[in-house]
Amino acid sequence: MATVSGHTIAGVPGRFVLGARTNHLVTDSRLGPGEAVQAGELFLSALASCAMANFEATAHELGVPLTGISVDAQHRRGTEDPTRYDFTRLTITVRGVEQRDADALGARFVATCPIYNTIRRGGGVDLAVVAA
Structure with a gap:
């Protein structure tokens, strides 16, 4: 079974950190900073x-x-x-x-x-x- 978890980043609305196994990825929502995927x-x-x-x-x-x-x-x-x-x-x-x-x-x-x-x-x- 694959699992991904996500968390908000304090002070940056619309930006999140996702984790899968030992890998981490910064993402943005459509309403976020727009710099990340x-x-x-x-x-x-x-x-x-x-x-x-x-x-x-x-x-x-x-x-x-x-x-x-x-x-x-x-x-x-x-x-x-x-x-x-x-x-x-x-x-x-x-x-x-x-x-x-x-x-x-x-x-x-x-x-x-x-x-x-x-x-x-x-x-x-x-x-x-x-x-x-």
Whole structure:
């Protein structure tokens, strides 16, 4: 099970420190200083990172001569409903392979990536709010 924790930074509204294992990351909210990565960008980063890792591992497993991967991930905050994104778009460019191999890598990604499939199919979220 993966776990991430977050905490506010005293005196800096909209700025947070996230921790995952022994790694720490400073983030900003949309209303914060705007210098650090924001939550929506982290969401896209998780998708892009999963795509690159998946394509690279699958190419190695299948013996496909992949020489590079580029990923562009985009979304737009909802115009009708700002509590969700109107779209999430992922463009993966692979170098060193024929299109049929690129298609096979894409099919494996779609079949196995939990981040992609949670976005695609929607996933449940449990929420607990605790006053301390």
